[in-house]
Amino acid sequence: MSNHDNSPIFPDSYVGENSTEYDNSIWMERNQKKTAILCLHYLYDEKLDRIGILDTLNEEKYLVADLGCGTGFSSEILVEKGYRVIAVDVLIDMLSKAKSKKKLLEKEKNLELILADINYLPLKQSSIDHIISISAYNFIIYGKIVLGDISKTVNNTARYLEKILKPNGRVIIEFYPKNKKELDIFTSSFDESGFDGFVVKKDSNQKSGQTFLLLKKRAKL
Ligand SMILES: C[S@@+](CC[C@H](N)C(=O)[O-])C[C@H]1O[C@@H](n2cnc3c(N)ncnc32)[C@H](O)[C@@H]1O
Numbered sequence: 001m002s003n004h005d006n007s008p009i010f011p012d013s014y015v016g017e018n019s020t021e022y023d024n025s026i027w028m029e030r031n032q033k034k035t036a037i038l039c040l041h042y043l044y045d046e047k048l049d050r051i052g053i054l055d056t057l058n059e060e061k062y063l064v065a066d067l068g069c070g071t072g073f074s075s076e077i078l079v080e081k082g083y084r085v086i087a088v089d090v091l092i093d094m095l096s097k098a099k100s101k102k103k104l105l106e107k108e109k110n111l112e113l114i115l116a117d118i119n120y121l122p123l124k125q126s127s128i129d130h131i132i133s134i135s136a137y138n139f140i141i142y143g144k145i146v147l148g149d150i151s152k153t154v155n156n157t158a159r160y161l162e163k164i165l166k167p168n169g170r171v172i173i174e175f176y177p178k179n180k181k182e183l184d185i186f187t188s189s190f191d192e193s194g195f196d197g198f199v200v201k202k203d204s205n206q207k208s209g210q211t212f213l214l215l216k217k218r219a220k221l
Pocket residue numbers: 010014032033067068069070071072073074088089090091094116117118119133134135136139140
């Protein structure tokens with residue numbers, strides 16, 4: 001199920017038969033895995049190294065939280081690339097399919113699946129090296145209509161992401177804000193919550209559609 005512009009609808013697009021259709025789609029698998037690889041590339045972005053205090057990531061196989069992991073396409077790539085992954089999704093129909101994939105992984109132990117809401121993550125402070133979220137973050141404002149409620153949600157969540165990250169932690173988000181105003185609400189939530197970073201779009205004039213946020217936790221002096 002999708003909107004007239006073909007964008008998915010939460011939660012309808014991800015429950016019951018639609019979750020099975022999502023998981024069985026070869027196009028979806030290829031697309032999400034390609035995006036996961038691109039997000040990993042952005043994690044080591046040199047421009048991100050230079051923002052705020054200069055730092056570079058080493059080759060360490062970090063603990064990465066995959067927020068809105070769905071049926072596990074993105075998490076599978078992260079584990080195959082050698083990362084330890086905590087994958088979170090709020091819908092059991094999607095997460096149960098990720099559980100089936102986990103059993104087939106050579107490094108099964110490197111993937112932990114958690115049924116939880118991104119807005120209420122059951123993760124300890126300073127416990128995560130980096131965060132990746134693919135095609136999910138725009139849904140954190142699901143059900144919020146009033147601007148004040150939207151801002152409160154995105155601000156609280158950004159603040160919490162800052163808390164669960166270790167120093168120098170990075171966040172790479174691929175998502176689909178509806179328009180410039182919505183994008184600004186998300187970017188300012190990170191700016192005000194202790195992150196530095198920037199936005200990447202395929203076309204710099206593009207106001208909505210696929211958007212990447214490349215962020216790193218601001219160093220405390
Ligand atoms: C398009 S799927 C993304 C799947 C996955 N990242 C991938 O690359 O294959 C979007 C997922 O975001 C999840 N989601 C939406 N809102 C969420 C929230 N507030 N907390 C956790 N997961 C959420 C949905 O349940 C759905 O499984």
